[in-house]
Amino acid sequence: MQSDRNAPLDKTAALEICRSMGQITSDSLIPILQQIQDSYGYLPAEILFEVSRQTGLHVNHMFGVATFYEQFHLEPRGRHTIKCCRGTACHVRGGREIANTLKRQLGVEEGCTTADMRFTFETVACLGTCFLAPVMMVNNDYYGNVASSRIKSILEKYK
Amino acid sequence: MTTKKIRSHQHLKEAARRAQKVRQKYRCRALICMTGCRALGAADIAAAFKEKLVAAKLNKEVAVVETGCIGLCARAPVVLIEPYEYLYGGVKPGDVDEIIETTIRNGKPVESLVGVEDGNALPKIDQVGFYKAQHKAVLENCGRIDPKRIEDAIARGCYEAEAKALCTMAPEEVIEEVTKADLRGRGGAGFPTGLKWSFCRKSPGDEKYLICNADEGDPGAFMDRALKEGDPHRVIEGMTIAAYAIGAANGFVYVRAEYPIAVEHIGIALDQAREYGLLGKNILGSGFDFDIEVRIGAGAFVCGEETALIASLEGKRGMPRPRPPFPAQKGYHGKPTNINNVETFANVPLIINKGAKLYSSVGTDGGKGTKIFALAGKVNNTGLVEVPMGATLRQIVFDVGGGIPDGGKFKAAQMGGPSGGCVPGQFLDLGIDYDSVKDIGAIMGSGGLIVMDESTCMVDVARYFLQFVQSESCGKCTPCRVGAKEMLHILDAICEGRAAIEDLNRLERLADHVGKASLCGLGQTAPNPVMTTLRYFKNEYQDHIERNQCPAFVCSTMLSFHIDPDRCTGCGACARACPVEAIAGEKKKTHVIDGGICIRCGACLGACPPQFAAVYRRSGKLTKREKQKKPRSKS
Numbered sequence: 001m002q003s004d005r006n007a008p009l010d011k012t013a014a015l016e017i018c019r020s021m022g023q024i025t026s027d028s029l030i031p032i033l034q035q036i037q038d039s040y041g042y043l044p045a046e047i048l049f050e051v052s053r054q055t056g057l058h059v060n061h062m063f064g065v066a067t068f069y070e071q072f073h074l075e076p077r078g079r080h081t082i083k084c085c086r087g088t089a090c091h092v093r094g095g096r097e098i099a100n101t102l103k104r105q106l107g108v109e110e111g112c113t114t115a116d117m118r119f120t121f122e123t124v125a126c127l128g129t130c131f132l133a134p135v136m137m138v139n140n141d142y143y144g145n146v147a148s149s150r151i152k153s154i155l156e157k158y159k
Numbered sequence: 160m161t162t163k164k165i166r167s168h169q170h171l172k173e174a175a176r177r178a179q180k181v182r183q184k185y186r187c188r189a190l191i192c193m194t195g196c197r198a199l200g201a202a203d204i205a206a207a208f209k210e211k212l213v214a215a216k217l218n219k220e221v222a223v224v225e226t227g228c229i230g231l232c233a234r235a236p237v238v239l240i241e242p243y244e245y246l247y248g249g250v251k252p253g254d255v256d257e258i259i260e261t262t263i264r265n266g267k268p269v270e271s272l273v274g275v276e277d278g279n280a281l282p283k284i285d286q287v288g289f290y291k292a293q294h295k296a297v298l299e300n301c302g303r304i305d306p307k308r309i310e311d312a313i314a315r316g317c318y319e320a321e322a323k324a325l326c327t328m329a330p331e332e333v334i335e336e337v338t339k340a341d342l343r344g345r346g347g348a349g350f351p352t353g354l355k356w357s358f359c360r361k362s363p364g365d366e367k368y369l370i371c372n373a374d375e376g377d378p379g380a381f382m383d384r385a386l387k388e389g390d391p392h393r394v395i396e397g398m399t400i401a402a403y404a405i406g407a408a409n410g411f412v413y414v415r416a417e418y419p420i421a422v423e424h425i426g427i428a429l430d431q432a433r434e435y436g437l438l439g440k441n442i443l444g445s446g447f448d449f450d451i452e453v454r455i456g457a458g459a460f461v462c463g464e465e466t467a468l469i470a471s472l473e474g475k476r477g478m479p480r481p482r483p484p485f486p487a488q489k490g491y492h493g494k495p496t497n498i499n500n501v502e503t504f505a506n507v508p509l510i511i512n513k514g515a516k517l518y519s520s521v522g523t524d525g526g527k528g529t530k531i532f533a534l535a536g537k538v539n540n541t542g543l544v545e546v547p548m549g550a551t552l553r554q555i556v557f558d559v560g561g562g563i564p565d566g567g568k569f570k571a572a573q574m575g576g577p578s579g580g581c582v583p584g585q586f587l588d589l590g591i592d593y594d595s596v597k598d599i600g601a602i603m604g605s606g607g608l609i610v611m612d613e614s615t616c617m618v619d620v621a622r623y624f625l626q627f628v629q630s631e632s633c634g635k636c637t638p639c640r641v642g643a644k645e646m647l648h649i650l651d652a653i654c655e656g657r658a659a660i661e662d663l664n665r666l667e668r669l670a671d672h673v674g675k676a677s678l679c680g681l682g683q684t685a686p687n688p689v690m691t692t693l694r695y696f697k698n699e700y701q702d703h704i705e706r707n708q709c710p711a712f713v714c715s716t717m718l719s720f721h722i723d724p725d726r727c728t729g730c731g732a733c734a735r736a737c738p739v740e741a742i743a744g745e746k747k748k749t750h751v752i753d754g755g756i757c758i759r760c761g762a763c764l765g766a767c768p769p770q771f772a773a774v775y776r777r778s779g780k781l782t783k784r785e786k787q788k789k790p791r792s793k794s
Contacts, residue, residue: 029474030457034416068476068633069457071416088379088573088609089535091623097760104738125460125627126378128418129198130535130609131232131542142198148762149736 013039014047018054029057029065033072042073078113078120080158082106083137087126090134098134099123101148105155119158164436166444168322171313174435178314185222187263188241192302193225194388194420195381196236200251204236207252211259221263224311227389227424229302231289232542234274239284239302246284247272276561289540292558294521296529297505298545301389306424309431312392318437320508324400325445328511333404334360337507339515341527346372346463346500347578347604348680349526349593352507355497358487359405362495369402369410370491370498371451372468373425376415376460377576378627380607382531383501385543387414387421390505391428395451397504399438400511402449405497410451413468416458425453460577460631464679465498467633478633479679500605502531522548525594526603536573536609539564544608549590552582556610567612571695575604577624577631578684580691581617600691602684616713617696618703622650624688628681639682642673646689653700654714656707663700667693708779715759717778722763724749726773733774736766 017035021028032051037043043066052059066072084099099110106114106121113120129135132144136154143154165171182188191205205225212218229237234248240258245268247258254272261269268282281287304311312318324333338353359367371394375383386394398410414422429451432438440448454472461467462477469491471477490496506528510518519527526548532555535541539561546555552572556562563569571581574591580601582589589595596603611620629643649666652658670686670693677683693700702708709717722733722742727749734742734750741757744750752763752774767774 026474027472030471031454034455034457064476065457065474069459071458086378086627088576088607088620088623089541091378092536092609092611092615092620100760101738124417125376125631126380126417128375128381128384129195130379130381130533131195131235132198133535133541144198147765148738148760149765 009040009044009047011047011050014050015054018051021055024055024057026057028055029062030069032057033062033066037072042076045074075113076117078117080118080139081120081122081137082155083122083124083127085127085129085133085135085137086123087128087130087133089130090126093133095134097148098136098146098151101151102136105151119155163434166436168326168443171318171322171443175313175316175319178310181310182222182314184220186220187243188222188224189258189263190224190226190229190239190241190302192227192229192235192237194227194385195232196228197420199235201236203252204238204250204255207255208259211255212263215259217259217263224305225307226304227301227306228385228543230293230298230543231287231540233540238272243268244283244285245269246274246282246287248274288561289542289544289559292550292554293545294529294547295545296509296521297386297393297502297531298390298543300393301385301543304390306389306391307427309392309428309435309437312390313435316512317390317392317508318396320511321396321399321437322443324511325403325443325447330360330404330406333400333511336515337404337510340510340518341515342503342506342510342518343526343593344500345502345506345530345605347575347602349603352499352503355487355499356401356404358485359407359495359497362487364495366494367405367407368491368494368496369398369405369407369449370465370468370472370496371398371410371412371501371504372463372465372498373412373414373418373421373501374456374463374468375418375501375605376463376631377578377605377607379533379535379573379609380576380605381533382543382606384418384421385533386501386505386531387418388424391421391425392432393505393508394425394501395428395432395438397507398451399442399449400507401497401499401504403447405495407497408448408450410449411472411491412451412453413456413462413472414453415456422453422455429453459633460627461633461679461681464681467679468498469496476633478635479681481678502606523590523592523595525549525592530591530603530606532606532608534560534608534610537563537567537612537615538610548592551588551590553587555591555608556587560610563610563612567614569610570613570615571611571617573609573611573620573688574607575602575687576607577628578602578680578687579604579607580687581611581620581695582691583695585695600694601687614711614713616709616711617692617699618650618653618709619711619713621689621692622647622654625650625685628685632681632685636676636678636682638673638676639678639685642669642677643682643685645669646673646686650689653703654709655716656703656714658704660701660704662704663693663697702779706779710778712776712778714778718759719754719777719781720752720757720759720761720763721775721777722750722752723773723775726771728771728773730768730771732766732768733763736762738762 135144208223238247238250273282334356342352343349459477462471464479467477467479486496532544534544571583625647632639634640674686729747741753764774
């Protein structure tokens with residue numbers, strides 16, 4: 001992984017995103033960051049510097065915004081993202097134990113990625129599917145009425 | 160190729176008639192919820208219907224409609240068959256053949272898929288208790304139309320109010336009507352909408368903005384998601400009417416990124432509305448121009464606060480600022496701006512269509528019209544619920560919600576999310592509106608309603624919400640940033656058995672300060688969950704502090720798990736379930752839990768076969784015998 005991380009990234013996608021935005025105003029920043037993240041999986045520093053050169057948006061402002069919002073990540077992400085719902089309905093139906101079990105099985109804390117880059121584990125405020133409580137998501141798949149005992153078999157589906 | 164543009168009110172009526180004719184070509188419609196139910200395989204059911212109707216040569220007379228939320232999420236995936244009105248729950252692709260044969264060909268209900276209450280099968284949707292006690296007004300189209308087809312919405316009268324307002328009313332008349340209807344903001348605070356609009360209208364300046372706050376961030380709330388996904392045209396219509404009233408040419412919908420289906424459906428709806436001339440330049444030939452842009456939030460709860468939302472739209476960190484100036488005076492890029500919640504906008508077409516008088520005939524003095532609640536937690540019928548203002552909690556939880564599962568007892572309802580409070584059983588018969596809920600220490604909030612039973616620890620709930628608020632605090636003002644954290648420390652101590660009884664006074668004092676001194680609504684209301692639980696469930700706090708006991712068996716440091724040697728047969732199920740290998744014992748011999756290793760997750764309790772029921776839990780002081788881990792005698 002280490003060698004990949006040090007290799008220079010291809011900037012074409014970033015240049016294309018900046019071009020497609022048209023007139024750049026302060027409003028453009030969050031949509032640009034969202035598209036960069038969609039394209040690269042996270043917000044690599046060298047790409048943000050390039051975006052700054054292209055658009056004239058200040059890089060310190062960019063980092064300020066990127067660190068404020070939960071959706072933005074400055075580090076590479078795992079191949080699969082686990083979102084464990086910590087909403088109220090999930091909480092009263094045992095959501096905390098689901099999160100604890102995931103932490104134990106993955107061996108990482110919330111917001112972290114496993115060493116083999118297989119999973120990034122996040123908790124979210126609410127997935128808005130309270131009728132499935134307790135609920136977790138892996139990538140775009142929902143798992144409802146999750147029991148701690150099912151977690152192992154769910155994770156095995158994702159290599 | 161004729162253009163689809165609708166150029167006048169008359170033209171819209173003709174379009175509605177044409178769309179209705181198209182609908183009538185089908186003698187039967189299979190409505191399949193493709194939003195919430197998608198999580199449980201609705202897409203496969205829709206595919207099965209389409210394929211099998213073609214095979215049965217019925218596809219010319221039977222329509223498959225992919226709708227928004229039908230409401231009864233507890234029985235997802237849900238299918239509704241018009242015109243019979245049979246409601247099927249828990250449907251699998253394998254059931255489709257039988258539905259086609261029994262219902263679509265012969266008009267009879269499929270017994271195995273219909274709802275059962277008190278032993279009676281209730282095939283029709285209006286027989287089901289969940290729907291009987293509701294009053295669908297804002298949600299009238301949700302679950303009845305395909306949100307991706309504007310013709311469906313127009314056939315059901317959508318955009319009629321927009322045409323009426325733009326073509327026959329002056330902006331001041333629109334504001335007057337909304338004011339007379341006494342519509343109050345559905346996002347939580349309940350500010351009068353008509354008044355808000357008139358502030359913005361009167362604000363000097365030619366360039367004004369309209370924002371739809373669709374950043375529904377409250378945990379346990381999914382009303383706005385359902386509206387955006389199931390009936391986006393109603394929201395667009397409401398926004399266009401509001402823009403006309405205040406004189407705005409540009410609008411935004413600020414949606415949270417966790418709702419990809421909502422983003423998709425709003426995007427489609429906006430494109431279609433533009434294509435039909437219901438949005439854009441010279442709408443319906445009235446000379447009024449208005450367009451809407453979708454912005455996706457980047458994940459910050461505080462952006463539900465209006466000044467923080469505006470900062471986020473401007474590409475800044477989403478932090479609130481002191482008011483005044485209010486957004487109506489200086490909002491987006493310093494221009495007068497009006498912000499309303501999704502559900503508020505969705506109410507506007509009703510007012511314009513029905514007139515203020517008829518609209519306000521529903522509800523109470525403390526709130527007019529209806530309110531949508533997201534009913535979840537320990538309740539049988541979780542789902543999307545619309546009731547008149549003034550309906551009681553008992554009606555919502557028991558008549559609509561079907562009561563508590565597994566014979567549990569109602570303990571409290573959490574209303575209004577992190578800004579709200581826990582309403583105890585003594586208020587079950589209180590009519591719910593903005594004022595009555597405020598009087599008892601909660602707030603109406605956006606409409607999340609989480610039911611809690613005896614297995615919910617109220618101290619833990621207070622801690623849960625404070626954890627949420629504390630992690631979502633933007634950090635700008637000290638009372639919220641530091642105060643919430645200090646409150647959380649006290650609650651952590653209480654839940655972990657480290658607190659003294661004086662801490663309750665400290666907690667109350669801090670709560671008061673945080674509420675009074677915080678800059679924005681997030682901090683000002685953050686103490687509500689703590690204050691209401693302290694007010695109504697003080698005995699639970701005392702149990703935690705004085706007896707080191709969690710009566711609901713939730714706070715894990717106060718729990719211990721034991722195996723009754725007289726009941727244990729040594730099957731080993733508990734040992735296999737234990738994640739930390741805290742359980743030892745030979746096969747067919749009594750097992751023992753090592754309290755030093757045990758993390759109190761409760762896996763053993765769930766794993767012990769019910770016929771043995773050897774694992775039990777304790778909270779509070781242990782008996783001497785339990786301390787010594789010696790066999791307990793049979794009682």
